[in-house]
Amino acid sequence: MSLRRTLAVAGRVLAQIRRDHRTLVMLVVLPTLLMTLLWWMYEESPVPIFDRIGPALLAIFPFIVMFLVTSVTTLRERSSGTLERLLAMPLGKGDFLLGYALAFGLLAAVQSGVAVGVSVGLLGLEISGSVALLVVVAIVDAVLGTALGLLVSAFATTEFQAVQFMPAIVVPQILLCGLLVPRESLPTVLEAISDVLPLSYAVDAMTHLVTSTDTGEVWTDLAVVAGFVVAGLALGSATLRRRTP
Amino acid sequence: MNNVVEASGLRVVRGKKEVLHGLDFSIRAGEVTGLLGPSGCGKTTLMRALVGVQAKVTGSLTVLGLPAGSAALRPRIGYVTQAASVYDDLTVAENLRFFTRVLGAPMSSVSEAIETVDLVDHKDQVVRDLSGGQRSRVGLAAALLGSPDLLVLDEPTVGLDPVLREQLWGTFRDLAAAGAAVIVSSHVMDEADRCDRLLLMRDGAFLADGSPAEIKQKASADDIEHAFLTLVRGTAR
Numbered sequence: 001m002s003l004r005r006t007l008a009v010a011g012r013v014l015a016q017i018r019r020d021h022r023t024l025v026m027l028v029v030l031p032t033l034l035m036t037l038l039w040w041m042y043e044e045s046p047v048p049i050f051d052r053i054g055p056a057l058l059a060i061f062p063f064i065v066m067f068l069v070t071s072v073t074t075l076r077e078r079s080s081g082t083l084e085r086l087l088a089m090p091l092g093k094g095d096f097l098l099g100y101a102l103a104f105g106l107l108a109a110v111q112s113g114v115a116v117g118v119s120v121g122l123l124g125l126e127i128s129g130s131v132a133l134l135v136v137v138a139i140v141d142a143v144l145g146t147a148l149g150l151l152v153s154a155f156a157t158t159e160f161q162a163v164q165f166m167p168a169i170v171v172p173q174i175l176l177c178g179l180l181v182p183r184e185s186l187p188t189v190l191e192a193i194s195d196v197l198p199l200s201y202a203v204d205a206m207t208h209l210v211t212s213t214d215t216g217e218v219w220t221d222l223a224v225v226a227g228f229v230v231a232g233l234a235l236g237s238a239t240l241r242r243r244t245p
Numbered sequence: 246m247n248n249v250v251e252a253s254g255l256r257v258v259r260g261k262k263e264v265l266h267g268l269d270f271s272i273r274a275g276e277v278t279g280l281l282g283p284s285g286c287g288k289t290t291l292m293r294a295l296v297g298v299q300a301k302v303t304g305s306l307t308v309l310g311l312p313a314g315s316a317a318l319r320p321r322i323g324y325v326t327q328a329a330s331v332y333d334d335l336t337v338a339e340n341l342r343f344f345t346r347v348l349g350a351p352m353s354s355v356s357e358a359i360e361t362v363d364l365v366d367h368k369d370q371v372v373r374d375l376s377g378g379q380r381s382r383v384g385l386a387a388a389l390l391g392s393p394d395l396l397v398l399d400e401p402t403v404g405l406d407p408v409l410r411e412q413l414w415g416t417f418r419d420l421a422a423a424g425a426a427v428i429v430s431s432h433v434m435d436e437a438d439r440c441d442r443l444l445l446m447r448d449g450a451f452l453a454d455g456s457p458a459e460i461k462q463k464a465s466a467d468d469i470e471h472a473f474l475t476l477v478r479g480t481a482r
Contacts (some may be wrong), residue, residue: 008346016334081330090319091347243300
């Protein structure tokens with residue numbers, strides 16, 4: 001592992017994205033547009049539903065986008081032969097994964113900054129806790145998407161498979177994260193499952209930030225999500241094989 | 246002359262099939278070694294074993310005195326696969342600068358490699374917009390970065406214009422003259438005479454190992470294509 005190589009990978013990933021204008025624009029504005037749509041849907045609702053589900057979606061959107069972008073990019077790297085070239089070079093697997101996490105983490109910071117800024121500033125999302133911490137949580141959620149995307153790309157051999165991991169890995173987490181049914185009201189088995197899914201903690205962190213000024217629980221949830229990120233990257237690194245059949 | 250690669254009893258299993266059946270060979274520094282044989286005979290598998298990216302390799306295989314695949318070898322081997330293995334959405338120079346950073350080689354190697362593969366006029370073009378031949382030259386340029394001691398080139402001249410092919414063979418000769426060991430695979434027998442030494446391969450085994458002249462003499466044939474046929478018939482009998 002070396003910082004120079006990690007930064008080289010991150011710089012290269014960002015250079016690729018910078019050249020792909022459409023992807024860049026979508027990465028930055030899509031979550032914000034979806035938040036705006038959500039705000040509009042509940043604009044005339046007598047109960048403040050936007051305030052209830054908005055925070056959860058601020059956690060979910062960057063997670064989904066980064067999961068998809070990462071799993072497809074990494075798969076492309078595997079199928080084009082560039083991954084094999086890199087692994088035949090003096091590049092650590094950790095350099096490769098951290099480089100990706102760093103590049104997408106930066107993009108996530110921009111994406112989440114815009115989404116949080118618009119939600120709080122223009123759409124009137126009420127937040128009791130700190131806005132800065134909200135951005136941090138959103139970035140960690142996006143990096144979680146990156147880590148899981150890197151991991152599942154190892155199990156996909158085609159783009160079709162990679163895209164299908166989204167309903168397989170992401171949708172159950174969205175259903176069980178407390179967005180539709182509060183987690184404590186789920187059937188016992190499902191509640192237990194939701195307790196071991198990373199997105200549940202990501203959404204909990206967001207909800208705490210919005211409902212309370214006490215940041216203790218936010219940091220705990222954030223630590224759990226960060227733990228999943230590290231585990232995902234470690235497992236992802238185990239799936240990168242220098243020697244292949 | 247010193248051997249850069251030494252192999253004995255080299256076997257590789259892919260899936261349930263053995264594709265290389267106990268090969269013994271060596272590759273010397275300062276020479277261009279041609280690995281010739283039809284598609285599917287195991288050339289790529291052999292090259293992947295040298296580079297250390299092939300799984301299920303048994304027998305003894307050392308490169309520059311170390312077991313193939315050792316971490317210390319990675320900066321010393323240049324490898325070109327049949328796919329260009331470069332980033333389509335970056336320019337030629339951006340690709341090479343990235344690989345140079347990964348290798349930790351001096352940045353001056355970028356312009357040298359671009360000159361060697363004759364892409365100076367295209368260096369700021371995005372790889373996606375290049376022709377197939379130009380793309381594969383970007384892949385070759387990436388393998389030349391950092392002046393490796395062993396160059397493993399898997400069919401580097403396929404689909405190239407004859408003038409450029411001539412030029413690239415000149416480059417391979419220069420690299421060998423500068424002391425590198427160069428191994429080039431091809432399924433086109435007419436490239437044989439450009440090599441110092443040939444390994445003729447068929448179905449995961451060697452038919453012949455020697456200089457083009459030696460092989461032709463052994464098979465009493467005028468060219469390598471006929472020598473190959475004679476040798477195949479000889480082993481079938």
